[in-house]
Amino acid sequence: MLRVLLVEDEPDVALVAATVLEEAGYHVTVASDGRDGLDIAMQEQPELIVSDFMMPRLSGLEMIQALREAGYARPVILTTAIAEDHLPRHPGYDAYLAKPYGTRELLALVEKFRQRMGLG
Amino acid sequence: MIEKFPTGIEGLDRLTDGGFLRGSAYIVQGPPGAGKTILANQFCYAHVRAGGRALYMTLLAESSSRMLGYVSQMGFFEGGALPDAMQYISGYGVLEREGLPGLLKLVQHEIKRHRATAMVLDGTFVAQSVASEQEFRAFIHALQGVAGVANAVLVMLTHQNRRASCPEHTMVDGWIELSDETQGFRAYRTIQVRKHRGAAILPGRHRFRITQAGIAVFPRVEDSMSVAAPARADAHRLTSGLDELDGVLRGGFPAGSAAMLVGPTGSGKTTLGMHFLARSSVQEPGLMLGFYETPARLRQKARCVGLDLDTPIESGTLELVWLPPADNVVDELVHDIVRRARARQVKRVFVDGLVAIRDSLVIPRRMPYVINALSMQLAALGATALYTSEIPELRLEETLMPSDELSAMVDNVLLLNTGRRDQALRRYLSVIKLRDSDFDPRTHEFHITDSGIVFGPDAKILLPRKAG
Numbered sequence: 001m002l003r004v005l006l007v008e009d010e011p012d013v014a015l016v017a018a019t020v021l022e023e024a025g026y027h028v029t030v031a032s033d034g035r036d037g038l039d040i041a042m043q044e045q046p047e048l049i050v051s052d053f054m055m056p057r058l059s060g061l062e063m064i065q066a067l068r069e070a071g072y073a074r075p076v077i078l079t080t081a082i083a084e085d086h087l088p089r090h091p092g093y094d095a096y097l098a099k100p101y102g103t104r105e106l107l108a109l110v111e112k113f114r115q116r117m118g119l120g
Numbered sequence: 121m122i123e124k125f126p127t128g129i130e131g132l133d134r135l136t137d138g139g140f141l142r143g144s145a146y147i148v149q150g151p152p153g154a155g156k157t158i159l160a161n162q163f164c165y166a167h168v169r170a171g172g173r174a175l176y177m178t179l180l181a182e183s184s185s186r187m188l189g190y191v192s193q194m195g196f197f198e199g200g201a202l203p204d205a206m207q208y209i210s211g212y213g214v215l216e217r218e219g220l221p222g223l224l225k226l227v228q229h230e231i232k233r234h235r236a237t238a239m240v241l242d243g244t245f246v247a248q249s250v251a252s253e254q255e256f257r258a259f260i261h262a263l264q265g266v267a268g269v270a271n272a273v274l275v276m277l278t279h280q281n282r283r284a285s286c287p288e289h290t291m292v293d294g295w296i297e298l299s300d301e302t303q304g305f306r307a308y309r310t311i312q313v314r315k316h317r318g319a320a321i322l323p324g325r326h327r328f329r330i331t332q333a334g335i336a337v338f339p340r341v342e343d344s345m346s347v348a349a350p351a352r353a354d355a356h357r358l359t360s361g362l363d364e365l366d367g368v369l370r371g372g373f374p375a376g377s378a379a380m381l382v383g384p385t386g387s388g389k390t391t392l393g394m395h396f397l398a399r400s401s402v403q404e405p406g407l408m409l410g411f412y413e414t415p416a417r418l419r420q421k422a423r424c425v426g427l428d429l430d431t432p433i434e435s436g437t438l439e440l441v442w443l444p445p446a447d448n449v450v451d452e453l454v455h456d457i458v459r460r461a462r463a464r465q466v467k468r469v470f471v472d473g474l475v476a477i478r479d480s481l482v483i484p485r486r487m488p489y490v491i492n493a494l495s496m497q498l499a500a501l502g503a504t505a506l507y508t509s510e511i512p513e514l515r516l517e518e519t520l521m522p523s524d525e526l527s528a529m530v531d532n533v534l535l536l537n538t539g540r541r542d543q544a545l546r547r548y549l550s551v552i553k554l555r556d557s558d559f560d561p562r563t564h565e566f567h568i569t570d571s572g573i574v575f576g577p578d579a580k581i582l583l584p585r586k587a588g
Contacts, residue, residue, distance in 0.1 A: 009210040010183045032213035056177075056209045056226055081185040082202045099185035
């Protein structure tokens with residue numbers, strides 16, 4: 001079962017996204033800010049991370065940067081309400097999902113990475 | 121002197137004497153849908169545009185990305201400010217897990233991390249709901265300290281209807297209340313600065329609007345405008361556009377005065393006003409504000425009575441402004457008239473239909489004060505104003521003015537009356553009052569022809585004298 005780390009500070013978004021992914025058969029762990037996300041990712045090494053950008057304590061991009069520096073090479077999907085052209089260059093994420101997003105969009109993107117990784 | 125951060129809302133800056141004080145904490149209170157979120161966002165983006173850094177932290181469970189989606193449609197939104205100068209984060213999870221002490225630490229940490237000079241805490245009532253009154257009081261006190269130490273402005277939004285005596289109101293530096301009210305079928309919004317330490321506020325309730333451009337606040341004109349000193353004591357007269365009327369007025373309207381043309385429907389008030397406007401020139405630019413007739417219809421009406429409004433309009437010496445009478449904010453309207461008059465150094469102003477202004481007032485008792493404020497502002501610009509006010513037809517022997525209060529607010533009052541005599545409608549003009557001046561006290565009959573107003577009875581309706 002593909003393990004997904006969902007890093008999201010907005011509780012209603014986290015709840016809906018986690019429920020949808022779990023119902024689709026993924027194993028989901030939720031972190032409510034970038035610092036928790038970083039700790040959990042380092043410890044659990046999930047196959048995929050879905051992370052918000054603007055969060056307390058550590059932003060999504062700061063978390064991704066720290067993860068990449070620590071050698072985490074697995075895909076990260078960044079979700080944010082900020083237009084992609086306003087995001088910094090070379091941010092280290094693999095896909096961008098504009099918020100607010102639909103559950104189908106999220107599932108399709110996660111499924112794409114699952115297939116790319118060849119995981120069942 | 122403590123630095124002030126403009127709120128991004130011109131009218132609110134006037135109410136608060138320049139905006140939020142740096143290093144201070146404010147409460148913005150109002151029911152759901154009152155406009156708190158828009159006000160706070162508008163402030164943040166104005167702050168960022170001025171070189172500041174802003175942080176918006178929500179304690180609400182609902183998604184701020186949805187809110188951001190809505191805010192991004194508004195005129196004040198600045199996408200380029202995200203994510204560097206402006207950020208949105210949620211403090212809900214921390215509040216839920218760690219309570220008020222955790223949230224306080226988070227606020228401190230985030231202000232420092234973002235180097236924020238302005239911070240919004242949305243949903244402060246959520247923090248109140250997870251703690252005792254005493255804990256909440258300590259939390260507010262600590263937050264105020266955080267704002268002071270960080271030298272930032274902290275704006276707390278809450279929809280809770282808490283009493284004025286509640287601790288948070290006594291502790292914070294400022295308290296702004298937004299209301300969403302209805303009168304009959306009419307809905308309107310008001311804003312009140314209940315408290316603002318270290319600033320001379322404009323007290324009481326003021327109207328505001330929410331449009332795609334954001335919030336616009338309209339300070340009550342009688343409080344915010346009447347301070348202007350009118351440039352009076354001018355012996356100059358302004359022609360009414362009618363030689364005979366100028367004679368009755370002993371040379372025309374006193375420059376910088378305000379006149380009320382009162383009379384029933386069809387008595388010739390608008391036509392007289394158009395005579396006045398037709399004399400607009402480079403030296404004496406004109407401005408008309410009408411409610412019931414479109415500019416196209418007015419121009420046509422003027423042509424029918426031989427008056428040329430087209431030339432001054434096309435040359436830019438006359439501006440016709442038409443506002444449908446529905447749902448106007450009178451304070452906005454008065455500010456707009458004064459702004460237009462100032463921009464073009466207008467000397468002739470004609471406001472046709474004061475009833476539309478009265479009907480737009482939530483409190484009609486304000487009417488004389490509003491007109492007085494407008495007249496004072498126009499007088500300060502050296503403009504002469506004519507207003508029309510409709511009254512029922514008066515019997516000729518009646519001299520009582522129907523609105524003593526209102527006539528006291530203008531310098532000159534002209535009564536235009538109608539009456540039936542010898543099987544024909546006749547029109548009469550009398551001067552009731554003229555500022556500091558003698559006038560012809562007689563009642564003058566006049567009629568309206570295809571060459572405009574002509575004094576004297578209409579030859580067409582004079583009955584043939586019986587022979588012998």
